[in-house]
Amino acid sequence: MNNNTVTMNILQPDKWIENYGDMLFGFAKSRVASESVAEDIVQDTFLSAWKGKDGYRGDASEKSWLFTIARNKITDHYRKAAHNLEEHGISDYGTDFFSETGHWTKEALGMAWDTSASVRVETKEFYEILNSCKDNLKELQKAVFVMKYLDDMDSDEICKELNITPSNYWVLMHRAKLQLRTCLSKNWFNK
Amino acid sequence: MFFGLVKMISCKEATYLASKREDKSLSWRESLRLIVHYKLCAICAVFEKQSIFIGKQARKLEAHNQDAQLPNDVKVKVSTMISNEK
Numbered sequence: 693m694n695n696n697t698v699t700m701n702i703l704q705p706d707k708w709i710e711n712y713g714d715m716l717f718g719f720a721k722s723r724v725a726s727e728s729v730a731e732d733i734v735q736d737t738f739l740s741a742w743k744g745k746d747g748y749r750g751d752a753s754e755k756s757w758l759f760t761i762a763r764n765k766i767t768d769h770y771r772k773a774a775h776n777l778e779e780h781g782i783s784d785y786g787t788d789f790f791s792e793t794g795h796w797t798k799e800a801l802g803m804a805w806d807t808s809a810s811v812r813v814e815t816k817e818f819y820e821i822l823n824s825c826k827d828n829l830k831e832l833q834k835a836v837f838v839m840k841y842l843d844d845m846d847s848d849e850i851c852k853e854l855n856i857t858p859s860n861y862w863v864l865m866h867r868a869k870l871q872l873r874t875c876l877s878k879n880w881f882n883k
Numbered sequence: 884m885f886f887g888l889v890k891m892i893s894c895k896e897a898t899y900l901a902s903k904r905e906d907k908s909l910s911w912r913e914s915l916r917l918i919v920h921y922k923l924c925a926i927c928a929v930f931e932k933q934s935i936f937i938g939k940q941a942r943k944l945e946a947h948n949q950d951a952q953l954p955n956d957v958k959v960k961v962s963t964m965i966s967n968e969k
Contacts, residue, residue: 705965709958718951731957738961794893796926804929805936813940822937823944841941847906862899869902869934876937 701750703757708738712755716762723766723838725831733769737762767853770835774854777832789870802873805881818880825875833868836861889919894927901931905938 704711716737720730741761748757789800829837835854839845845853851861892900897920900913909917921928 708965709953709961713953713958713961714951715947717953718948719946721951722946722948730951731954734953735957735961735964739964742965790893790895794895796894801926802930802933805933814943819940819944822940823948826941826944837941838946841938842944842946844942862902865902866898869937872937873930873933 701753701757703745703748703754705742705745708741708758712758716758719759719762720766722827722842723835724769725829725834729769733762733765736765740765770832770854773831773835774856774860777856777860789866800870802870803877803882805877821879822872822876825872825879828875829868829871832856833864833871836864837868837872840865889915892916892920894920894924897921897924897927898930901927901934905935 713734716734717730720733721727724730724733737758741758744761752760789797791797826834826837832854836850839850839853840847847858847861847865850856851858854861856864897917900909900917903909903913904917921931
């Protein structure tokens with residue numbers, strides 16, 4: 693057996709912050725509701741990594757090892773938030789946008805957008821607005837939205853990851869979409 | 884005659900089916916209910932279009948915030964913590 697050619701991945705903790713600090717912060721910031729939570733997650737990631745560095749076997753790169761730790765921290769954070777779902781009224785199935793008879797409430801009614809060629813959508817400015825609308829979503833709405841569309845997970849995986857029911861998922865996603873629609877209407881389409 | 888065979892659904896149920904459809908396929912019964920609902924309700928039909936549009940555009944957003952910078956005080960704090968643990 694010739695193992696000499698295998699280059700083992702090694703950890704360089706002295707360079708972690710310099711090499712991965714901003715990257716991990718960007719990763720966390722696009723997934724949680726506030727910058728201060730994202731800062732805490734990055735901080736916890738580095739600390740856990742430092743404490744667990746003896747367990748690193750070098751089979752993944754340093755970078756993906758750190759990202760896995762960060763991802764787990766974010767999942768823990770989501771789960772804590774999901775634990776209080778009932779307190780936040782998520783359990784009452786869409787009562788804020790549908791009336792008892794199942795019709796749209798006046799507040800939730802939207803308007804049509806002009807998506808014809810005359811309104812250019814796929815521009816840098818549009819994505820900047822969409823991104824900031826997304827960043828303004830509340831915690832778990834942002835979580836389901838990012839997992840679904842940016843991480844490309846399906847709803848079953850998301851429910852499992854967050855430990856929520858399919859109907860919780862639907863309410864969260866529906867609220868996210870309604871809020872994004874309002875935000876895009878206000879800041880882009882009907883500006 | 885034909886519509887009589889289809890159970891009428893509310894807007895709430897219609898939007899639920901629309902969001903389910905993005906993920907999984909609907910049964911023919913569910914599809915039919917949605918089609919009939921949209922014939923009668925433009926609000927829901929527009930909402931599904933907008934919802935699909937939002938999803939499609941969101942897929943083009945970066946999963947990372949590229950310009951983000953970890954504030955300096957956090958960097959210093961983490962460095963200090965790590966060197967204290969050594």
